[in-house]
Amino acid sequence: MLFHLSIDADEPRHVAEVLAEIMGGEALPFPSVIEGSWVALSGDARGTMIEVYPRGTELMIAKGDADAFGQINPAASRRSPVHFALATSLSFEDVFAIGAREGWTVKYRKRGGAFGVIELWAEDCRMIEVLTEEMQTEYLDTITIDNWRRMLAAGGAEMPAAA
Known part of the structure; x- marks a missing residue:
């Protein structure tokens, strides 16, 4: 069962708002990975959500016992198999x-x-x-x-x- 996934976008807030509209949910800021991120929450019983990061965000392994973090790769492609x-x-x-x-x-x-x-x-x-x-x-x-x-x-x- 998939609970959430993440994508990147040129306009994370706007894309999250449209996705939330399609799901019948709500879009809210998602500052925990990288500034400028938004999340589309479905409001369903499973907590389904789509995290939308600024274009070019790459998730990085943190050292030690820290959480993963995001950083922007300005050379990242707009295309992806995701x-x-x-x-x-x-x-x-x-x-x-x-x-x-x-x-x-x-x-x-x-x-x-x-x-x-x-x-x-x-x-x-x-x-x-x-x-x-x-x-x-x-x-x-x-x-x-x-x-x-x-x-x-x-x-x-x-x-x-x-x-």
Whole structure:
């Protein structure tokens, strides 16, 4: 079970506010790792949150018994393989409206022919797969260990229908 994750952004506060809106939660400052960080809190029973650090933040191992800390790498790329799927109770149209309002690329995709996602590209560089309630059902019906094994046995091209 994933409780939280972190990403970086050019405008951490703004990105955290948009993510909190999608989750139905709240964005608040998150000063414990590096100044300028924000967190999107979902308000759900698991305490799900997304930490949003200033662009280029790299987490560093602290010496001894100290907590990890962040430092900015000014040469860091805006691109990364880091992405995540985020559940929402908002409608398909609401998510698209948020993307349009922000000027972020947003489009619908069907992953492996099995489940839909809305690709919302925060600041047009970080992919967030937003799943409406219908898409969440498709995802949960598809992403199982048995289905994954069947996909691999079939050559790995597409997820099979749920058994």
